[in-house]
Amino acid sequence: MKGTVVERATPLSRGFWLVATLLILVLAAAPWWLGRGELRLIAEFAYLIALAQMWNLLAGYGGMISIGQHAYVGIGAYALLILSLHAGVHPFLAVPVAGLVAAVMAAPLSRLVFVLKGPYFAIGTWVVADVLRLVMANVPALGGGSGESLTSVIVGVPAWEREAVIYWMALAAGVGLTMGMYLFLTFRHGLALTAIRDSEAASASLGVEVDRVKLLVYVASAAGLGLVGALIYLIKLRISPDAAFSIEWTVLMIFIVTIGGIGTIEGPIVGTAVYFLLRYLLADFGTWYLVVLGAVAVVVMLKAPKGIWGWVAHRYDLHLFPTRRRMRLGTKAEAAAAPALDTVANGAG
Amino acid sequence: MAAAIDTILQGVLLGGLYALFATGLSLSFGIMRMVNVAHGDLIILASYLAWVTVATLGMNAFAAALVVVPAMTVVGYGLQRYVLNPVLSDDPLPPLLVTFGLSVIIQNLLLEGFSADARGIDAGVIETASLALGGDLAVGWLPLLVFASAVAVIAGLELLLSRTPLGRAFRATSDDQTVAQLMGIDNRHLYAVAMALACAVTGIAGIYLAIRTTFGPMMGPSQLLFAFEAVIIGGMGSLWGTLAGGVLLGVSQSIGFRLDPGWGILTGHLAFLAVLVMRPQGLFARTRDA
Amino acid sequence: MSFLSTHKLEAGYGDFRALFGIDFEVAEGEAVAIIGANGAGKSTLLKSISGLVRPPPGSIRFRGAPIAGLSAPAVVAAGIAMVPEGRRLFPSLSVEENLLVGAHTRRPGPWTVDRVLDLFPALAPRRTTPATLLSGGQQQMVAIGRALMSNPALLLCDEISLGLAPVVVKSIYEAIPGIRADGTTIILVEQDVGRALAVADRVYCLQEGRVSLHGRPASLTREQITAAYFGV
Numbered sequence: 001m002k003g004t005v006v007e008r009a010t011p012l013s014r015g016f017w018l019v020a021t022l023l024i025l026v027l028a029a030a031p032w033w034l035g036r037g038e039l040r041l042i043a044e045f046a047y048l049i050a051l052a053q054m055w056n057l058l059a060g061y062g063g064m065i066s067i068g069q070h071a072y073v074g075i076g077a078y079a080l081l082i083l084s085l086h087a088g089v090h091p092f093l094a095v096p097v098a099g100l101v102a103a104v105m106a107a108p109l110s111r112l113v114f115v116l117k118g119p120y121f122a123i124g125t126w127v128v129a130d131v132l133r134l135v136m137a138n139v140p141a142l143g144g145g146s147g148e149s150l151t152s153v154i155v156g157v158p159a160w161e162r163e164a165v166i167y168w169m170a171l172a173a174g175v176g177l178t179m180g181m182y183l184f185l186t187f188r189h190g191l192a193l194t195a196i197r198d199s200e201a202a203s204a205s206l207g208v209e210v211d212r213v214k215l216l217v218y219v220a221s222a223a224g225l226g227l228v229g230a231l232i233y234l235i236k237l238r239i240s241p242d243a244a245f246s247i248e249w250t251v252l253m254i255f256i257v258t259i260g261g262i263g264t265i266e267g268p269i270v271g272t273a274v275y276f277l278l279r280y281l282l283a284d285f286g287t288w289y290l291v292v293l294g295a296v297a298v299v300v301m302l303k304a305p306k307g308i309w310g311w312v313a314h315r316y317d318l319h320l321f322p323t324r325r326r327m328r329l330g331t332k333a334e335a336a337a338a339p340a341l342d343t344v345a346n347g348a349g
Numbered sequence: 350m351a352a353a354i355d356t357i358l359q360g361v362l363l364g365g366l367y368a369l370f371a372t373g374l375s376l377s378f379g380i381m382r383m384v385n386v387a388h389g390d391l392i393i394l395a396s397y398l399a400w401v402t403v404a405t406l407g408m409n410a411f412a413a414a415l416v417v418v419p420a421m422t423v424v425g426y427g428l429q430r431y432v433l434n435p436v437l438s439d440d441p442l443p444p445l446l447v448t449f450g451l452s453v454i455i456q457n458l459l460l461e462g463f464s465a466d467a468r469g470i471d472a473g474v475i476e477t478a479s480l481a482l483g484g485d486l487a488v489g490w491l492p493l494l495v496f497a498s499a500v501a502v503i504a505g506l507e508l509l510l511s512r513t514p515l516g517r518a519f520r521a522t523s524d525d526q527t528v529a530q531l532m533g534i535d536n537r538h539l540y541a542v543a544m545a546l547a548c549a550v551t552g553i554a555g556i557y558l559a560i561r562t563t564f565g566p567m568m569g570p571s572q573l574l575f576a577f578e579a580v581i582i583g584g585m586g587s588l589w590g591t592l593a594g595g596v597l598l599g600v601s602q603s604i605g606f607r608l609d610p611g612w613g614i615l616t617g618h619l620a621f622l623a624v625l626v627m628r629p630q631g632l633f634a635r636t637r638d639a
Numbered sequence: 640m641s642f643l644s645t646h647k648l649e650a651g652y653g654d655f656r657a658l659f660g661i662d663f664e665v666a667e668g669e670a671v672a673i674i675g676a677n678g679a680g681k682s683t684l685l686k687s688i689s690g691l692v693r694p695p696p697g698s699i700r701f702r703g704a705p706i707a708g709l710s711a712p713a714v715v716a717a718g719i720a721m722v723p724e725g726r727r728l729f730p731s732l733s734v735e736e737n738l739l740v741g742a743h744t745r746r747p748g749p750w751t752v753d754r755v756l757d758l759f760p761a762l763a764p765r766r767t768t769p770a771t772l773l774s775g776g777q778q779q780m781v782a783i784g785r786a787l788m789s790n791p792a793l794l795l796c797d798e799i800s801l802g803l804a805p806v807v808v809k810s811i812y813e814a815i816p817g818i819r820a821d822g823t824t825i826i827l828v829e830q831d832v833g834r835a836l837a838v839a840d841r842v843y844c845l846q847e848g849r850v851s852l853h854g855r856p857a858s859l860t861r862e863q864i865t866a867a868y869f870g871v
């Protein structure tokens with residue numbers, strides 16, 4: 001394609017990569033020099049980045065705005081429960097398998113939610129998540145509405161090993177899913193995705209297999225969420241339908257991505273940092289941190305819709321993850337194809 | 350047999366409440382092409398408003414509407430004009446995220462302000478009085494009143510949409526908002542009026558919800574889902590379809606509850622998904638939105 | 640002082656510029672045609688005047704007042720109505736309802752539904768017909784009538800002959816004297832150069848966002864027009 005522009009690595013982004021690599025190595029060694037509390041906090045930081053990245057992939061790159069991604073967190077959690085407690089699979093092994101389970105579930109569920117478009121898709125996914133919650137609440141073998149404890153499957157593992165492995169898994173999820181997404185976007189599918197997000201109709205006419213790529217992204221996002229969901233509940237050790245399929249997970253993903261910057265890889269990392277900061281600062285004030293978080297997200301949407309990172313990147317032309325092999329359709333051709341009066345006066349503001 | 354008829358009858362009447370939930374959502378779908386994720390939380394907000402009105406002014410539960418409905422109308426106008434209009438465009442993402450944020454804000458403000466305790470409003474004898482229909486059948490006056498209100502609200506709105514200049518401006522804007530502006534229609538104001546209307550109905554819904562059941566700060570999302578399901582089942586673009594959608598949802602839930610109290614909401618969701626798979630455009634879609 | 644004037648008008652869409660310093664003037668009561676190739680910027684000029692595209696303040700004056708940057712509804716209230724390219728009727732409204740929406744601003748003046756139906760007798764039997772069921776020519780008549788319903792002092796018409804059979808175009812153009820009879824000023828964007836020259840008091844030719852020629856039809860030669868139109 002003639003108009004493709006590839007932005008290359010800059011000295012700054014190379015410096016960042018160096019620092020990031022060192023940081024990851026230092027963090028990987030953390031079980032030997034940090035206490036349990038700190039490890040848990042870093043693990044939470046890492047898995048929230050992973051969750052946010054998966055929503056970002058779906059909404060920011062795939063243009064599929066879902067308010068029901070907690071479905072896959074819950075599926076991952078219940079996969080872990082069934083595999084480890086009821087099928088005797090080692091809980092550490094059950095975590096990645098839970099990701100697979102979520103992917104397998106996502107394919108048929110996508111047929112249901114893909115019927116709905118745009119904002120209807122958003123709420124439709126929420127209904128599906130609620131269905132899964134209610135179904136699980138009605139399975140007495142899995143503890144019904146009150147759920148089950150996983151403590152028994154993990155007691156055999158020595159304490160240090162348990163903490164360290166869970167920590168490493170969380171770190172791997174955060175780093176791995178971020179990098180995986182980066183590679184996914186840089187090679188092969190990035191171009192198609194960007195094109196689809198920008199205009200589904202135009203990309204269809206350019207021969208991009210819209211449906212196939214969207215399905216792929218949906219399933220990939222579900223797989224990541226399933227894996228992280230299992231990991232989260234391996235840390236929490238108590239699984240109930242209301243908690244595992246709680247909208248809270250999607251709330252976190254959406255706020256983090258919106259605040260940090262939707263459609264950028266850096267955004268979710270920045271957003272997670274903001275979330276931790278707010279939660280820490282408002283720790284003594286009950287759920288006020290959620291009010292503030294929501295208010296920040298709304299203000300960001302109103303004043304800087306590309307989020308904190310989008311603003312920074314635009315202002316300082318900074319791209320730590322130079323993914324943007326953006327396909328630029330000629331403006332003229334694009335405009336000529338558009339209906340005459342639209343695009344301009346469309347805003348109601 | 351009587352039990353079956355009773356189940357369906359209760360479900361139909363419950364559908365009236367869902368239709369009231371759904372009407373506001375349906376209006377903003379139809380006119381602004383946007384989904385207000387905070388819709389359910391606005392219903393609950395109205396319930397709390399009603400509760401406060403009754404508690405502080407000592408008003409009758411129904412008279413509280415004199416406070417709640419105007420208040421919600423103002424909330425709706427301001428919300429659309431100053432918060433939602435600025436993010437309205439061809440991109441469905443910003444209004445979704447903004448209303449999603451508002452939803453979480455409203456929930457947690459209610460939680461901080463009123464605690465997680467369940468509340469309710471006592472409306473007096475009407476809550477328990479019922480109309481005997483012969484045999485073992487009886488229907489409560491309150492559900493009847495709710496259903497009648499839903500029919501009245503929808504009939505009123507349909508008249509407004511089809512017979513008045515305002516309604517014509519709504520339909521024109523829904524068809525083509527750019528050209529509507531060329532006709533001198535100020536869409537920012539018009540959208541705000543539409544949301545004001547939607548929130549007025551939400552006010553009524555919130556009062557009835559507060560009278561019928563106990564409520565808490567986190568109940569908004571469920572009401573949103575019910576409202577959404579009623580709209581999609583009924584089909585976009587028709588308020589009578591929305592009523593029918595509400596009734597179908599109510600009956601599905603009622604049957605589920607009868608089978609097992611844990612299944613009520615689930616069977617409602619499943620009915621919705623079944624409609625989605627078999628007739629994605631909804632059961633009574635008017636092709637206005639083609 | 641002219642009725643409508645633009646001064647060094649620049650306009651576009653986001654980063655894309657479509658008009659480069661347009662100076663354009665219309666006197667009260669005139670009929671002015673704007674011609675030019677596809678993409679020359681004719682529609683953008685009309686959209687700038689009508690407020691669908693927002694040019695910088697000060698670049699457009701109407702009856703002495705600055706109107707650049709006003710919203711489309713405010714421009715209608717000031718007395719400028721537009722017939723958009725491609726007719727764009729409201730599909731879920733009947734013919735009569737489409738016309739009535741045009742009267743939304745309630746500007747005082749002579750136009751009523753009945754008067755529009757007198758102007759376009761072909762519409763009279765279709766008063767309650769849904770707009771989507773009309774023929775292209777009838778839709779164009781409704782689109783013109785809808786704009787007239789705001790009793791404009793200035794009527795902007797964007798390609799009202801587009802895609803219509805010659806006899807239909809002829810019947811639509813026959814209504815123009817009736818519209819001008821009240822003193823309504825008209826700006827016509829027209830690809831059909833012959834037709835434009837026939838009805839207009841003056842013509843402007845645009846080429847790639849600039850005025851490449853203007854003058855009275857009688858004073859322009861075919862060669863001049865061809866050169867201004869195609870830029871050869």
Ligand SMILES: Nc1ncnc2c1ncn2[C@@H]1O[C@H](COP(=O)(O)OP(=O)(O)O)[C@@H](O)[C@H]1O
Pocket residue numbers: 331332333335336338339340341342343344652655656657675676677678679680681682683684
């Ligand atoms: N909505 C739009 N967005 C972006 N560019 C547009 C839009 N509408 C028109 N253009 C571009 O502006 C230029 C002028 O277009 P226009 O005014 O519609 O030309 P004309 O009416 O003379 O055919 C063209 O290059 C066209 O591609």
Ligand SMILES: [Mg+2]
Pocket residue numbers: 681682683724797798
């Ligand atoms: Mg044009």
